[in-house]
Amino acid sequence: MAKLRVATTSLAGCFGCHMSLLDIDERFLQLIELVEFNRSPLTDIKHCDPCDIGLIEGGVCNAENVHVLREFRKNCKVLVALGACAVNGGLPAQRNHLDLHTILEEVYHTAPGLAAGSQIPDDPELPLLLNKVHPIHEVVKIDYFLPGCPPSGDAIWKFLTDLIAGRTPHLGHQLMHYD
Amino acid sequence: MSDDSQTGTFLLDDEEIPFTRGQTVIQAARAAGKYIPHLCWHPDFKAHGSCKLCTIKANGRLGAACTLEAQDGMAVENRTPELDDKRRTLLQLLFVEGNHFCPSCEKSGNCVLQATAYDLGMMTPHFDMFYPDRPVDASHPDMLLDFNRCILCELCVQASRDVDGKNVFALSGRGIQSHLIVNAESRRLADTDFSATDRAASICPVGVILKKRVGFAIPIGERTYDAAPISQVDIAKENT
Structure with a gap:
């Protein structure tokens, strides 16, 4: 059987879910017998080829996140929300009840201890922030959700092995966590 | 159960559950070791009947297990895929309406x-x-x-x-x-x-x-x- 092609990315996340993926430890050797990694921080491939599975860590907080998410949706047969931030916005979404300009002003302009002349970064290469952080299912269709902050290595392993074997992923009580 | 009898039984997911007159479905089920999902109900307090997580099907009709009195011979569905699906939707509504960052x-x-x-x-x-x-x-x-x-x-x-x-x-x-x-x-x-x-x-x-x-x-x-x-x-x- 040809290996399944997997892409991964971290949007408005902390890479904790990717670290947790590495927490499957020596099972990674079994995993790479079954899958090959395409676009991913693990391979440094910058754009998706057509893939079987896309793992998305993090919600969307800026315009680039939206573009990346849409590229993944376009190229992946199965798209997975990996971790709390992708599932419900998570910690970054806790800025959602604050006004974006007020936050930027405070962080880059009025906070004590800033260098003289500090201002809100406006380099055109910086992606524009969205007014609110959103979970990814508000932007594209998501096929599976794996909650957890992060989901444990065991949870990711169970999820992926179920999915690769063609079973509906099922975590059970011990692996099911929102925290 | 005759009119003056104080006890009876009903079926919960095809299992016979005894009850005493005046007990609600959730009280009798709990006493018999059967869990009916619930949020606003607490055994020490008057039933509130608002969260609807405890919705069951009694003789084919939807009702709240915390307010519905047990009746002799009643057939109650509890943990069916259909009801758990509705309960999951109620939970999802609660999760999006508040800020639940576990x-x-x-x-x-x-x-x-x-x-x-x-x-x-x-x-x-x-x-x-x-x-x-x-x-x-x-x-x-x-x-x-x-x-x-x-x-x-x-x-x-x-x-x-x-x-x-x-x-x-x-x-x-x-x-x-x-x-x-x-x-x-x-x-x-x-x-x-x-x-x-x-x-x-x-x-x-x-x-x-x-x-x-x-x-x-x-x-x-x-x-x-x-x-x-x-x-x-x-x-x-x-x-x-």
Whole structure:
């Protein structure tokens, strides 16, 4: 059987879910017998080829996140929300009840201890922030959700092995966590 | 059951459950060691009937197990895929209407909402998030109120009114505007006679009413619903 092609990315996340993926430890050797990694921080491939599975860590907080998410949706047969931030916005979404300009002003302009002349970064290469952080299912269709902050290595392993074997992923009580 | 008989039986998911006259379906089921998912119902308080998580099908009709009196010969469906699917949807609505960020909540692992969502296999909130703006009230020296997590179960309202005799809490507003308020002119908990020893201080099923300085006295991983799902823990509590 040809290996399944997997892409991964971290949007408005902390890479904790990717670290947790590495927490499957020596099972990674079994995993790479079954899958090959395409676009991913693990391979440094910058754009998706057509893939079987896309793992998305993090919600969307800026315009680039939206573009990346849409590229993944376009190229992946199965798209997975990996971790709390992708599932419900998570910690970054806790800025959602604050006004974006007020936050930027405070962080880059009025906070004590800033260098003289500090201002809100406006380099055109910086992606524009969205007014609110959103979970990814508000932007594209998501096929599976794996909650957890992060989901444990065991949870990711169970999820992926179920999915690769063609079973509906099922975590059970011990692996099911929102925290 | 004849008119003067005080006991009877009904079928819950095809299992015979005994009851005494006046018991609701959820009371009889619990006494028999059967879990019916619920949020706003508490065995020590009058049924509120608002969360609808305990919705069952009795003789083919939907009803709340916490308010429906058990009847002899009644056939009740409980943990069917159809009903659990409806319950999951109710949970998803609650999760998107508030700000339920489990990773940063000290109630995680002890939370009835979270544990019920685990038990029902809720993998996603599914709907668009509301992200409401609900400031916390940290004015009280011993207690914190984080309104972001309120599910409007009214257990604190009942406990404060009926057990503590203080009337510290109430619900205000209607529909999606419904919210928990504090009964003081300033709306601050510090300006009430609320105390950490009140029944209302320990009744909250979610992370709204929290005692300060003990949030992580029991570490994550060793909490109420960590070892076993709420469907087992809830019944075990009944039997101790």
